[in-house]
Amino acid sequence: MSRRNRVSEAVIRRLPKYYRYLKDMEKSGVExxxxxxxxxxxxxxxxxxxQDFNCFGGFGQQGYGYNVSELCNEIKKILGLHKNxxxxxxxxxxxxxxxxxxxxxxxxxxYIKAIFDVNPRLxxxxxxxxxxxxxxxxxxFIVNNNIHIGIVCVPKDKAQEVTDQMIECGIKSIWNFAxxxxxxxxxxxVENVHLSDTLYTLVYKMNEI
Amino acid sequence: MSRRNRVSEAVIRRLPKYYRYLKDMEKSGVExxxxxxxxxxxxxxxxxxxQDFNCFGGFGQQGYGYNVSELCNEIKKILGLHKNxxxxxxxxxxxxxxxxxxxxxxxxxxYIKAIFDVNPRLxxxxxxxxxxxxxxxxxxFIVNNNIHIGIVCVPKDKAQEVTDQMIECGIKSIWNFAxxxxxxxxxxxVENVHLSDTLYTLVYKMNEI
Numbered sequence: 001m002s003r004r005n006r007v008s009e010a011v012i013r014r015l016p017k018y019y020r021y022l023k024d025m026e027k028s029g030v031e032x033x034x035x036x037x038x039x040x041x042x043x044x045x046x047x048x049x050x051q052d053f054n055c056f057g058g059f060g061q062q063g064y065g066y067n068v069s070e071l072c073n074e075i076k077k078i079l080g081l082h083k084n085x086x087x088x089x090x091x092x093x094x095x096x097x098x099x100x101x102x103x104x105x106x107x108x109x110x111y112i113k114a115i116f117d118v119n120p121r122l123x124x125x126x127x128x129x130x131x132x133x134x135x136x137x138x139x140x141f142i143v144n145n146n147i148h149i150g151i152v153c154v155p156k157d158k159a160q161e162v163t164d165q166m167i168e169c170g171i172k173s174i175w176n177f178a179x180x181x182x183x184x185x186x187x188x189x190v191e192n193v194h195l196s197d198t199l200y201t202l203v204y205k206m207n208e209i
Numbered sequence: 210m211s212r213r214n215r216v217s218e219a220v221i222r223r224l225p226k227y228y229r230y231l232k233d234m235e236k237s238g239v240e241x242x243x244x245x246x247x248x249x250x251x252x253x254x255x256x257x258x259x260q261d262f263n264c265f266g267g268f269g270q271q272g273y274g275y276n277v278s279e280l281c282n283e284i285k286k287i288l289g290l291h292k293n294x295x296x297x298x299x300x301x302x303x304x305x306x307x308x309x310x311x312x313x314x315x316x317x318x319x320y321i322k323a324i325f326d327v328n329p330r331l332x333x334x335x336x337x338x339x340x341x342x343x344x345x346x347x348x349x350f351i352v353n354n355n356i357h358i359g360i361v362c363v364p365k366d367k368a369q370e371v372t373d374q375m376i377e378c379g380i381k382s383i384w385n386f387a388x389x390x391x392x393x394x395x396x397x398x399v400e401n402v403h404l405s406d407t408l409y410t411l412v413y414k415m416n417e418i
Binding site for chain 1 (some may be wrong): 224289290308313317319382388406418
């Protein structure tokens with residue numbers, strides 16, 4: 001890819017936040033914003049913001065501020081959100097179903113093509129028109145449907161196995177919600193999302209205050 | 210509280226991960242572990258781990274390793290997970306229902322006492338015996354039921370309002386899933402969880418590889 005430099009993990013993690021704030025501002029009709037105003041809104045320093053943007057060549061003119069809509073689009077492209085992605089979900093439990101039901105992902109170009117489960121009571125049902133299929137058919141389905149992203153919502157003890165199967169079939173991106181850190185080869189991206197971790201952090205903070 | 214020092218945000222964010230790994234090891238019957246072995250498992254450096262633990266006075270003897278079960282318990286206490294917490298959820302949509310259905314929280318001492326919604330078709334129903342109540346009754350309920358944590362799963366445009374209501378009734382901890390950063394006074398802890406952010410980071414990484 002044509003990345004300028006290897007960008008630090010911390011910067012990468014701030015990009016979605018910039019995107020979120022800028023999209024909201026664009027919707028509210030804000031046309032220009034200075035790094036100072038953006039920093040006030042986002043709880044970052046203005047110099048942090050300028051440094052972050054410089055990782056990608058910078059987007060503004062000194063003293064003139066950023067064009068919100070252009071900046072939003074630039075960050076969208078940097079994140080790769082100007083493209084569409086085909087997605088499957090493994091595990092049609094509570095969280096798998098909630099994710100399948102969430103229409104916001106489609107609006108951003110993520111198309112959930114199928115959900116897979118082992119439970120015969122769920123197989124054959126559908127969620128918003130998305131079929132729940134037997135997990136035994138997952139590998140064939142992935143191979144035949146150009147799937148980019150696999151969402152793992154199976155129980156902990158099956159998460160690595162399902163991840164491995166997805167990768168075997170060519171998936172290059174794993175979004176894991178099972179409460180373990182699944183491992184992937186160097187050429188497969190992974191985000192292990194641990195909801196409980198944020199709850200525990202919250203409790204720590206509450207007790208500290 | 211009797212914290213030794215103000216601990217950095219980065220260390221605080223690693224605590225739940227230590228807890229998760231140690232709990233798993235304890236369950237698997239591991240009795241002792243060196244910081245080296247722990248670091249291999251967790252993808253941190255051994256010196257990082259020792260530094261982190263030193264923030265809390267350190268838990269091990271040099272060259273002898275950590276007692277897994279004791280360390281797990283210590284971190285549990287530091288996080289405040291040795292206590293029970295009463296919780297309410299605002300918003301009985303997909304994610305609200307998924308969180309209410311998740312039994313894992315109860316096992317860690319988080320008791321969901323009620324769910325609140327505006328939808329008359331949901332009000333009166335229950336999830337695992339937890340009632341869905343009219344959101345107009347939320348404030349009374351919080352005042353009368355010693356609620357510690359409020360989970361916000363309402364749409365974006367209602368999230369701050371619901372947060373404010375919770376805080377007004379004495380809640381000291383907000384776990385927000387609406388796609389905005391809700392704001393709280395200095396004496397109220399907040400974690401804004403943005404699931405989409407991790408998806409976008411994943412896509413960035415996939416395109417970078």
